[in-house]
Amino acid sequence: MNVSLRIGVIGGAGWLGSAIANSMLNAGIVTSEHLSLSYRSAKPERFPSAFWTKDNQELVDRSDVVIMSVRPQDWDAVSIDANQKLLISVMAGIRISALQERHKTERVVRTLPNAAAEVSMSYTPWIASKAVQEHDRDIVKAIFSACGIQDEVKSERDIDHLTGFSGTGPAFPSLLASAMMEHAVGHGLSVDVARRAAVTLLKGTGRLLEKRQECPNDIVRAFVDYRGVTAAAIEEMRAAGLNEAVSRGLTVAFKRSESMGDTS
The missing domain is CATH 1.10.3730.10 (ProC C-terminal domain-like)
Incomplete structure (x- = not known):
């Protein structure tokens, strides 16, 4: 994995976003200097060498890969233009087509890790849009292998089923x-x-x-x-x-x- 890869986590102050960020750092997928995280209220003390911001668009502009880690009910408030960058969603229920339309990118991956990502024991199913390339898939596999076990599944219906199972x-x-x-x-x-x-x-x-x-x-x-x-x-x-x-x-x-x- 290219350690110069710049990754941003929208919702990086939350428990799941923070767990994913920590797993990526521990696995050497990203360095602190190339990691951006957003927060809504008080700036967290964790990851002091990373870039923290309240501005989600600023985070996107600094990143090659964007991870959307907010609660589904909070997604409406997130207005970003991903500008055809790789967008990885960890939100339950939000479909690829909706993410593509709102955030202006065809390169979307829908995933569903769980709370065990905190101890690198999550099971994460994922599915990619047609525009996602093989090198994008390698990034997704690396990120969620660092969080535990990952599987690419065949349909969004599979993700919906696993939401109430492994999710x-x-x-x-x-x-x-x-x-x-x-x-x-x-x-x-x-x-x-x-x-x-x-x-x-x-x-x-x-x-x-x-x-x-x-x-x-x-x-x-x-x-x-x-x-x-x-x-x-x-x-x-x-x-x-x-x-x-x-x-x-x-x-x-x-x-x-x-x-x-x-x-x-």
């Missing part, structure tokens, strides 16, 4: 961990012990799945076939509608992402 980041595993902790504390365990147990459980599961490269369903089946304590719990959770609840939640998230695109 949720730690939310769903944390929801399960929270329910398990609540049950444990209700049965006399201390909050500290319950939290350590839940966090270690999630960390161990992730590492085990990565190391063994098995489908999660294969692991569940192995425990069910063993017919022990875990099997009894799995069968009770399924009988209570766990799978259906997950499916309904993901469906609602998918429809919400699609509707955001319809109104953008």
Whole structure:
């Protein structure tokens, strides 16, 4: 990757923009001197050698690549002319055509990293417009490989589906961990012990799945076939509608992402 590449992050003061910037710096994709970030209120103390500005157009003019990292509901307030530069959006629901029209560039990539980018463990699906060239794709791959794992997908519909799946980041595993902790504390365990147990459980599961490269369903089946304590719990959770609840939640998230695109 060319370290003289100039990259700007609109919304660089936010948690996701900041996480992406930090990952790029750590991976050597950009130097602090060639990194521009925008903020809305108080200037952050992070990245003191980078260029900070409240003027998003000034950021664009200083950059070869622009990352749009604002909340979808705040996008209407962002008025920039990208002047055919590579524009990478990390906003949920905002479609490529809308980004092209508003920001005057045909070179647009729509991505969806998640909160785990902060620890370089995000899963980021992305799709590029027809005008995006191979060297542009190399930049996108480098940026989001630095944030974790990245995949180019086939359609914006895939991105909409993954918005409520991988785009949720730690939310769903944390929801399960929270329910398990609540049950444990209700049965006399201390909050500290319950939290350590839940966090270690999630960390161990992730590492085990990565190391063994098995489908999660294969692991569940192995425990069910063993017919022990875990099997009894799995069968009770399924009988209570766990799978259906997950499916309904993901469906609602998918429809919400699609509707955001319809109104953008």
